[in-house]
Amino acid sequence: MAAGDLTVLQFSTQSTANLTAKVHPLVIFNICDCYVRRPDQAERVIGTLLGSVLPDGTVDIRNSYAVPHTESAEQVALDIEYHHNMLVSHQKVNPKEVIVGWYSTGLGVTGGSALIHDFYSREVPNPVHLTVDTGFRNGEGTIRAYVSVNLSLGDRQLAAQFQEIPLDLRMVEAERVGFDILKTMAADKLPTDLEGMEVTMQRLLALIDDIYKYVDDVVEGRVAADNSIGRFISDTVAALPKLTPPAFDKLVNDSLQDQLLLLYLSSITRTQLGLAEKLNTAAQIL
């Protein structure tokens, strides 16, 4: 080795500086389901992540599927043909979803993971590795995402380092369905419109109560005033459109009348249907 040049261990961080990953709740459901169904001798589940890369560089992970693999102390073997078959099938339905990485259950990154990561980096330039801790080892289910960064010494490649990237769990879809349904082990029935409305209104009421209490506390000096919150509250209250009471009443009454009219129309239609039914089947040619 030539003396004199100081060789520095380089971490190439520029490419990963802005990389973040977004995970949809379906992926987590998929992973958990595959983990629960894994064959008895396997300790963890490995699979492919599908999604797309958004224009601002974030990796959007939308779907996943498990890939059967065999693992021993020294080596890991992945069923590549299965992986390709599933990929082709999935792309028939949604050609926009491409491979963006792979996942494995378990807390940390193990030695075998580097090999698998190598395999995936042949398919995709910069695969994301997602780990989902199904064992709840830290007392909570940690979900982490990594990318591989090359450590090079001068011109030589030393090793690859798994660097963690920020992960964004977009639970919006799960919220839409309702956490009550997804959280419990058995929900007896899906909520109807009016029941859902009731729940929402209760939540709104609770929020309004909280704000009321907070404002009261601040006014009486029990709680230190936070200017930003105060400004926020005043903005919200000011967002109510300023209508004179008669104009507002007219607006509300008009909408009420529209809805009542529709309700009346639908009741008439149903009555008509009942009558038509009786006439049609009861009529006989004598």
Added chain:
Amino acid sequence: MAASSTARSFLQVAATEEVISPLRVVQIEGLVILKIIKHCKEFSPALVTGQLLGLDVGSVLEVTNCFPFPIREEDEEIEADGANYQLEMMRCLREVNVDNNTVGWYQSTILGSYQTVELIETFMNYQENIRRCVCIIYDPSRSNQGVLALKALKLSDSFMELYRANSFTGEKLREKNLSWVDIFEEIPIKVSNSALISAFMTELESDTPVTQCDYDRLQLSSNPYMERNMEFLIECMDDLSMEQQKFQFHYRSLSRQQAQQQTWLQKRRAENMARKAAGEDPLPEEDPTNPIFKPIPEPSRVESFLITNQIANYCNQINGVAGQSFNRLYLMKSLHDN
């Protein structure tokens, strides 16, 4: 070995038929719901379908997984492709220990307009191979209002028998006392989740007291949705009136034919009397070759039943949304007063 009085011989057991307990509940996993929602939403407003996999246990039909179907073009070659895709998916899923049993299919719909003859045909196709199958309908446009519009449907047994016999005359229907409500049976849905996923969801649940679902529900503008509903309703009424006109036409032609038959019969009788007076043999009083004796086929009532079903569905939806709107309007009113 002498069989005791309580034990039954193998032959006896094989001879007794299994009593099929009626389907009472469809148990879906949260995973399936999310998958269906994702698939339907991505391709809306196009209508998509997919296959349901699961187990048939007693009076509960468990749906544990599903996979989507690619959008099929109208081409003969692609038919074989579609079957291949299905086999491939089922084989791959079997390797990861997913239940390999088809229990039905799901499809998306717009504003609840799913009652078509194709649905019935698909049901009959599935019913030939599987003892119990169910169809899950998801409505993405309604779910934007904050309601999870998921329904599990099954054809009622009496309707299936009639359909197989392909006889939908008024008499048969009156015999079986079948009306348009009896075509589809809606089965209540139960949701179940594994313990692992329930632990994850409990942890990942956001701490905010208000969720996206609530924002959707409290939206004040339901007018576009109602307008579309009314448009569909009006179109359906047009269709229904067309069907009724067909019936009227049929009745009119039937009565005309009967009148014609009567006059012909009278003429024959007069002729016969004249012949008897002349001593010749009387002619038969029936003439099957005469076209006025040809029976006129009665138009099938399936279409009108389906349309009636659809109209009822729209009316129900309007009622539901109107109820929600009332709540919101009164809420707004009281907030403003304060």
